[in-house]
Amino acid sequence: MALKYVIKKRIFGFDKTKAEKYVAQNVITNTVEFRDLCEEITKVGMVPSGAVKFVLDALIDTLNINLRKGISVQLGDFGCFRPGMNCESKDAEKDVDSDTIRRVKIIFTPGYKFKEMLSKVSIQKMVASNDDTISSGQPDPNPDDDKEEAPDPEA
Template identity: 35%
Template structure:
């Protein structure tokens, strides 16, 4: 697998005017893959029908948010895990911390072992600029 990258100039975060600028490699997305393409790929390597595959994928899309909202971590084996993380204001006293102190929440995805292995096997090539 080869990931193409381009060179991007970026300034220092938080510095007015950008401060000292440096050049960084930035990955180039080669396209998108949706549920239809995933369904077709799974169909080719299994005996499950496309309709059944789509039904399971859409059921995951409907089910995972409910489980996360119930405070559960969702573990999908080799795919990875989803969990909720929150950020809050700090208070000097424990009793002053309440739900109103929570500034934001987000979903954290931690890839499974097989996905992490993909990262170690990638090759990179610089795109023509």
């Protein structure tokens, strides 16, 4: 499987020219829900799904506690989480205060296994059609996978 991208036009307003440029934009092709992720971990790690869910929930809670304290959390080969922020720049030191902080965020730095995966991943260009659907130009190997019957709301 390859990472997919489309080409998008962007307007860069850093100067008065408002230059239009083209950039590659990542396409997210699907999302793994938490329950499904727990089931996958159960199959790979041979641990009961309830235990996997309990440990992951506890990990999230512990990450929240430590990140709120301003502590960086290293998770071995997985990577490191740390708090960060985006701030407005000011000409004078006295003008910088908490109001200049635009956004508080979590920064994830991947561990070596993720970095290795990223250095070896293949990249595939997607084509956007006139109706804004995206296609790789290749036939869908599983055309019926995303055509599930809608669940009965009365059930």
